[in-house]
Structures are given as C-alpha cells and as structure tokens.
Amino acid sequence: xxxxxxxxxxxxxxxxxxxxxxxxxxxxxxxxxxxxxxxxxxxxxxxxxxxxxxxxxxxxxxxxxxxxxxxxxxxxxxxxxxxxxxxxxxxxxxxxxxxxxxxxxxxxxxxxxxxxxxxxxxxxxxxxxxxxxxxxxxxxxxxxxxxxxxxxxxxxxxxxxxxxxxxxxxxxxxxxxxxxxxxxxxxxxxxxxxxxxxxxxxxxxxxxxxxxxxxxxxxxxxxxxxxxxxxxxxxxxxxxxxxx
Amino acid sequence: xxxxxxxxxxxxxxxxxxxxxxxxxxxxxxxxxxxxxxxxxxxxxxxxxxxxxxxxxxxxxxxxxxxxxxxxxxxxxxxxxxxxxxxxxxxxxxxxxxxxxxxxxxxxxxxxxxxxxxxxxxxxxxxxxxxxxxxxxxxxxxxxxxxxxxxxxxxxxxxxxxxxxxxxxxxxxxxxxxxxxxxxxxxxxxx
Numbered sequence: 379x380x381x382x383x384x385x386x387x388x389x390x391x392x393x394x395x396x397x398x399x400x401x402x403x404x405x406x407x408x409x410x411x412x413x414x415x416x417x418x419x420x421x422x423x424x425x426x427x428x429x430x431x432x433x434x435x436x437x438x439x440x441x442x443x444x445x446x447x448x449x450x451x452x453x454x455x456x457x458x459x460x461x462x463x464x465x466x467x468x469x470x471x472x473x474x475x476x477x478x479x480x481x482x483x484x485x486x487x488x489x490x491x492x493x494x495x496x497x498x499x500x501x502x503x504x505x506x507x508x509x510x511x512x513x514x515x516x517x518x519x520x521x522x523x524x525x526x527x528x529x530x531x532x533x534x535x536x537x538x539x540x541x542x543x544x545x546x547x548x549x550x551x552x553x554x555x556x557x558x559x560x561x562x563x564x565x566x567x568x569x570x571x572x573x574x575x576x577x578x579x580x581x582x583x584x585x586x587x588x589x590x591x592x593x594x595x596x597x598x599x600x601x602x603x604x605x606x607x608x609x610x611x612x613x614x615x616x617x618x619x620x621x622x
Numbered sequence: 623x624x625x626x627x628x629x630x631x632x633x634x635x636x637x638x639x640x641x642x643x644x645x646x647x648x649x650x651x652x653x654x655x656x657x658x659x660x661x662x663x664x665x666x667x668x669x670x671x672x673x674x675x676x677x678x679x680x681x682x683x684x685x686x687x688x689x690x691x692x693x694x695x696x697x698x699x700x701x702x703x704x705x706x707x708x709x710x711x712x713x714x715x716x717x718x719x720x721x722x723x724x725x726x727x728x729x730x731x732x733x734x735x736x737x738x739x740x741x742x743x744x745x746x747x748x749x750x751x752x753x754x755x756x757x758x759x760x761x762x763x764x765x766x767x768x769x770x771x772x773x774x775x776x777x778x779x780x781x782x783x784x785x786x787x788x789x790x791x792x793x794x795x796x797x798x799x800x801x802x803x804x805x806x807x808x809x810x811x812x813x
Contacts, residue, residue: 409660465673
C-alpha cells in the first residue's frame with residue numbers, strides 16, 4: 379500500500395495515447411473523474427427536469443434549490459443585470475462542487491487538487507471578466523486601477539498596487555481552491571496511513587480524526603466551490619459596475 | 623490556516639526522503655495540456671447543456687410558478703374584497719331587515735291594538751244592547767206579571783167571595799177595587 383500521501387495526486391494515462399498536432403490529449407485518471415462528475419451533474423439535471431411540474435418532485439426540488447441558491451447569490455453580489463452570466467456561474471459552481479465531493483470518495487481522484495485545473499478556471503474567469511469590463515465600460519475600465527478619493531501624490535503607488543492586486547486574482551483564486559483540496563486530502567491520507575501503521579490497538583484515535591476530518595472536508599468541498607463562485611461574481615461585479 | 627499548520631506538523635513525522643523524492647505531482651507538466659483539453663470538453667458540454675436546456679426549462683417553470691402564485695394571490699385578494707363587499711352588503715341588509723321588522727312589528731302591534739279596541743268597543747256595545755234588551759224584557763215580563771197579578775187577584779177574590787158569601791160579585795166592581803189597591807201599592811212603593 380502506498381504510504382506517500384502525495385501519490386493520490388499523480389495523474390496517469392488511461393487507455394491509448396491520443397494527440398492532436400503533437401499535443402498529448404490522452405485520457406487520464408483526472409479526465410475520468412471529470413467525466414464522472416459531468417455525468418453525475420447531467421443525470422441530476424435530467425432527472426430534475428424530465429417531468430417538470432408546478433408542484434415539484436424530490437429531485438426537481440433539489441434542482442430548483444441549486445438554481446435558486448446560485449440565482450440569489452448572483453443577485454446579491456452582482457445584481458439583476460448579471461442574469462446572462464447565470465449559466466456560467468452555475469456550471470462553475472456545480473462542476474467544482476461535484477469534483478470536490480467525488481474526490482472525497484475512497485479510491486477516487488480529486489480533480490480540483492490539480493493546480494492546472496484550478497488555474498485554468500481562474501484564468502478563464504480573469505480573461506472573461508476583463509473582456510466584459512472593456513466591452514461594458516470601454517477604456518473607462520482602466521479606472522478600476524485608480525481608487526477614488528485618494529490624494530494625487532499617492533496615486534502612482536496605489537495604481538501599481540491595484541494592478542498587482544488585479545493580476546494576482548487568478549493566482550489567489552486558483553491557489554485557494556487547489557491548496558485547500560491538497561491539504562485536506564493529504565491530511566486524510568496521512569491519518570489513514572496512521573490507522574494502518576498503528577494497527578487495531580492504536581489506530582482508533584487517528585481513525586476518529588479521519589472521520590472528523592472527512593466531515594470537515596465535506597464542508598470545505600462545498601465552501602470552496604461557493605467561495606470560488608462568489609469571488610467570480612465579485613470580479614464580475616467590479617467589471618459591470620466599476621466601484622472604484 | 624489551522625489545517626495547513628497541522629498538515630505541516632504531520633508532514634514532519636512522515637518519511638522525509640519519500641516527500642523529497644516524490645515532490646508534488648501536480649507540478650509535473652506532463653499531463654497539463656491533456657487535462658486542460660478534457661476540462662474544456664466536459665466543462666463546455668456541461669455549460670452548453672445547462673445554458674440551452676436545463677436552465678431555460680427550470681427558469682420558465684419558476685417564472686410560470688411565480689406568475690401562477692401572483693395570479694392566485696391577486697385572485698385571493700379579489701375574493702377577499704368580494705367577500706368583504708358581500709359581508710358589508712349582508713350586514714346592511716340585515717340592519718335594514720331588523721329596522722323593517724321593528725317597523726312592521728310596531729305597525730302590527732298598533733293595528734292589533736286598534737282592532738282589539740274596536741272589538742272591545744263592539745263587544746261593549748253589544749253587551750250594552752243585550753243588557754238593555756234583557757232589562758226591557760225583564761221590565762216587560764214584570765209589567766206583564768203585575769198585570770196578570772190583578773187578573774189573578776180578581777179571579778181569586780171572586781172565587782173567595784163566592785165561597786164565603788155564596789153570591790157572585792160584580793166583575794167590573796171587583797176589578798176596579800183591585801186596580802185601585804194595586805195603584806195605591808205602586809204609589810206607596812215609589813214614595
């Protein structure tokens with residue numbers, strides 16, 4: 379049995395090698411769990427929207443709960459003019475949440491513990507928000523780097539800080555999710571290793587820690603997906619409403 | 623933060639050489655492009671399905687339900703107003719009916735009292751008439767009796783005189799004497 383807690387994050391190829399123009403696009407364990415998550419989400423929505431009725435069934439209630447939760451979150455953070463972005467935010471939230479949750483199952487793989495995945499999400503949001511900002515405000519979007527009500531002599535310094543802050547958004551966004559998933563799963567693995575190594579006599583304490591940690595990780599899985607979606611909405615709000 | 627600290631402390635207890643040797647597999651760029659490719663595929667598919675099918679279907683239903691609820695609330699409000707209106711009308715009708723019933727009752731009472739007084743008066747008149755008639759009859763019978771008493775007295779006196787004296791007295795003389803006596807008696811009675 380592998381004792382290395384980092385081994386669970388290793389990506390390996392499944393099936394034959396695939397490439398397009400020399401770029402390796404082989405199906406991996408990471409891709410497999412992305413696919414599983416996608417299938418689970420699609421099944422959830424298909425079951426929920428198969429027979430929609432005014433008086434909803436159990437799965438339809440869950441579907442509506444997710445829809446209303448995200449809709450309310452967008453309305454509160456961005457406003458009613460962010461309705462066109464609802465499908466994207468919903469997809470982002472539910473996809474990250476499902477990948478986080480699936481990753482908690484034994485012998486599964488946590489896709490969101492891969493920094494490239496979280497960084498790709500973050501960079502998409504960063505680029506998207508910047509495009510929306512320029513489309514909506516034109517060059518006026520650059521005012522986001524100029525805080526209002528600040529003495530002129532402080533402006534050069536603050537503008538530099540604002541630019542760094544703006545550019546570090548994708549890094550903070552991606553590292554937050556990645557680090558949380560990495561730390562949580564590593565800890566679970568470490569405690570799992572202690573249970574095995576201490577055996578039936580001494581393994582009860584780390585086992586109870588593992589159980590408590592699993593509960594905590596379920597909370598973290600939801601919380602991180604929510605934080606990712608909320609921060610995306612806040613960045614979108616900055617682009618749409620220009621608070622600076 | 624706490625979690626990261628615990629993780630750090632625990633990692634100190636782990637085989638240092640293993641961590642150093644293996645490092646972080648996430649930073650191995652070997653499968654980065656492959657992961658991005660499949661992420662685009664699955665995320666894109668999911669976004670497409672949610673954007674085109676699930677979201678419009680659920681949102682139209684939620685809107686439809688909201689419309690239905692709004693219409694039901696408005697209908698309930700109308701019904702409530704209608705009920706209020708009907709209740710007011712009912713109370714008004716009841717008040718009017720009470721007022722009318724009081725008026726009718728008072729009117730009927732007056733009519734009844736009037737009828738009763740008329741009937742009473744009629745009955746009193748009838749009673750007076752009957753009393754007068756009976757009194758007249760009594761007087762008549764009394765007079766008749768008095769008249770007959772003279773005759774009976776005359777007859778009785780005639781027979782008595784005849785038996786005592788053995789002679790028949792003159793009828794006219796006898797009647798004159800009796801009438802004279804009865805007249806005197808009447809006069810003495812009224813004096």
